[in-house]
Amino acid sequence: MVVFVNDGLNAGLQAAVAVAAGWLSWYTWKFFLSPVVYRDEPRELPYLIPCAHRMFLNGGKRFGNYPWAVTIMGESLYVISSAEDVQAVYRAPKLLDFDPFIKEMLSKYGITADAASKMFDTLAGHTKNWMETSIENFKLQMHPGDKLDFVQKRLLGFIDDSLVWDRLRGRMVLQDGEEERVVSLYSWSEMVVVDAQTRAFFDEVLYEKCPDLLAYFQIYEDESWKLPMDLPDFATKALRSSKSSIEKGLRQYLQLPKDKRPNDSWLITTLCEDMDRLGLEETQKVYVLFSFYRVMNANAYKLVFWIISHLLFEPRLMEEIAAEIEPAFRGEKHSAPDLDYLFNSCPLLVSTCEEVLRLTNWPIGTRTVQVDTVIGGKKLRQGRKLLMPYRAMHFDSTVFGADAAAFNPRRFMEKKTLVTNKSYRPFGGAAHYCPGRYIARREVQMFTAVMLKRFDMSLVEGESKGQKSAFPEMDNTLPSGGIQVPLKGEDLTIWVRPSK
Numbered sequence: 001m002v003v004f005v006n007d008g009l010n011a012g013l014q015a016a017v018a019v020a021a022g023w024l025s026w027y028t029w030k031f032f033l034s035p036v037v038y039r040d041e042p043r044e045l046p047y048l049i050p051c052a053h054r055m056f057l058n059g060g061k062r063f064g065n066y067p068w069a070v071t072i073m074g075e076s077l078y079v080i081s082s083a084e085d086v087q088a089v090y091r092a093p094k095l096l097d098f099d100p101f102i103k104e105m106l107s108k109y110g111i112t113a114d115a116a117s118k119m120f121d122t123l124a125g126h127t128k129n130w131m132e133t134s135i136e137n138f139k140l141q142m143h144p145g146d147k148l149d150f151v152q153k154r155l156l157g158f159i160d161d162s163l164v165w166d167r168l169r170g171r172m173v174l175q176d177g178e179e180e181r182v183v184s185l186y187s188w189s190e191m192v193v194v195d196a197q198t199r200a201f202f203d204e205v206l207y208e209k210c211p212d213l214l215a216y217f218q219i220y221e222d223e224s225w226k227l228p229m230d231l232p233d234f235a236t237k238a239l240r241s242s243k244s245s246i247e248k249g250l251r252q253y254l255q256l257p258k259d260k261r262p263n264d265s266w267l268i269t270t271l272c273e274d275m276d277r278l279g280l281e282e283t284q285k286v287y288v289l290f291s292f293y294r295v296m297n298a299n300a301y302k303l304v305f306w307i308i309s310h311l312l313f314e315p316r317l318m319e320e321i322a323a324e325i326e327p328a329f330r331g332e333k334h335s336a337p338d339l340d341y342l343f344n345s346c347p348l349l350v351s352t353c354e355e356v357l358r359l360t361n362w363p364i365g366t367r368t369v370q371v372d373t374v375i376g377g378k379k380l381r382q383g384r385k386l387l388m389p390y391r392a393m394h395f396d397s398t399v400f401g402a403d404a405a406a407f408n409p410r411r412f413m414e415k416k417t418l419v420t421n422k423s424y425r426p427f428g429g430a431a432h433y434c435p436g437r438y439i440a441r442r443e444v445q446m447f448t449a450v451m452l453k454r455f456d457m458s459l460v461e462g463e464s465k466g467q468k469s470a471f472p473e474m475d476n477t478l479p480s481g482g483i484q485v486p487l488k489g490e491d492l493t494i495w496v497r498p499s500k
């Protein structure tokens, strides 16, 4: 018996030594020898605990402005850290291609390889494929001009209609009352913004086809972090069932003749007509429409949540902004604000919204190296992916100042050129620069102003007497590609009263 135990111990020890030796040689090769042998290639960042934000900041500190590499879940990725190298990536769209990433994302939404190849193949006699044409159409709808004015007016009008005391009802209200209510700030932001965007782009009849659209979307959003992970079915039940409930509504919506959905935006009408022309099968069309619905709704409400959270924790700032926006309402609580005044004569409001966007956003650009390419003096090998974690640039103290890590609501009004600085990329850039950036900025500024004008808001204090609420903690585990969510349980519960 003793002999057996000893034999087992020896064998265990030998195995442990073998594993340790293997790991040591791999580590020595990867982080010490390979950088010497392959001097012209990006160096690899070793890390122990994979926290994305810290990892990108550490890489920046360790390798300066040079491209570097990191292995995540067995895949070696290049990371581009400097604004100049990001520009170089943008200038080489054929060598460093975005399409493989879009195709991968579309496949997560259920789009088949066959449908994707229809979307990406350029037909004889055409200069652009379906995907390129659709991206052009997004820009036509959402870049400044008549088409943007039209949807923006509708969108801001719906926000204005929703943010009134009598309509503060539904899932976001945790405790009802005539004079005051307890409200979930996260749900309130989500319900109002997603509803307004849905109505601005789609006809009202979508709600007849899917009456619980907002509730399903809320579930989908809470679960959406699982989407890129290929988890087993039992772990993604809620994700899949909320998606298929929305898709059921979208399918019935698509089946309606055009005259039964007269308020479709130009973009939706064109998108649907182009999918018909392409000969996409109905289920595939529904998936494409769902992917658009998601991309358009995923970010703005989260930004609103973070802006109002900051204001609740900085009452002086809240008062200052309330005084600044006052003339836009001509002294009347319920009048629609003068938008021109709000967007052009309220620098503190605009700067605060921009600063929160800087701090809470994790945009990330992705490309696939199609041909060995030199960027920032380093050779990037064909077939590998590269990442541009713009968030790390947003914390660069040489651009944003020594207090880059802190919340400074006046930052963007004190240095007006910051908003167009090459190191500031909250909406990405180049050919895939977010076309929604104009409308997104306007809707969050307007939402914030209307909320401050029409409601008195304060924090519901903690369970025990006198315990102050803490500022909600952001979920830093993974970059979302847009505005980050608060950690589970970190929503803010607030008292809301109609303002006097």
Ligand code: HEM
Residues within 6 Å of the ligand: 135, 138, 295, 296, 297, 299, 300, 303, 361, 363, 364, 365, 366, 426, 427, 428, 429, 430, 431, 432, 433, 434, 435, 436, 437, 439, 440, 481, 482, 483
């Ligand atoms: C605060 C709100 C928003 C943020 C932070 C945001 C951020 C982004 C980012 C980072 C990208 C990727 C850009 C890249 O890959 O370089 C993107 C793409 C996109 N966004 Fe937004 N977005 C917001 C709101 C909106 C809205 C309101 C819409 C539409 C109504 C919209 C429509 C799109 C579309 C269609 C794309 C894909 C563009 C393409 O691939 O060519 N976004 N957004």
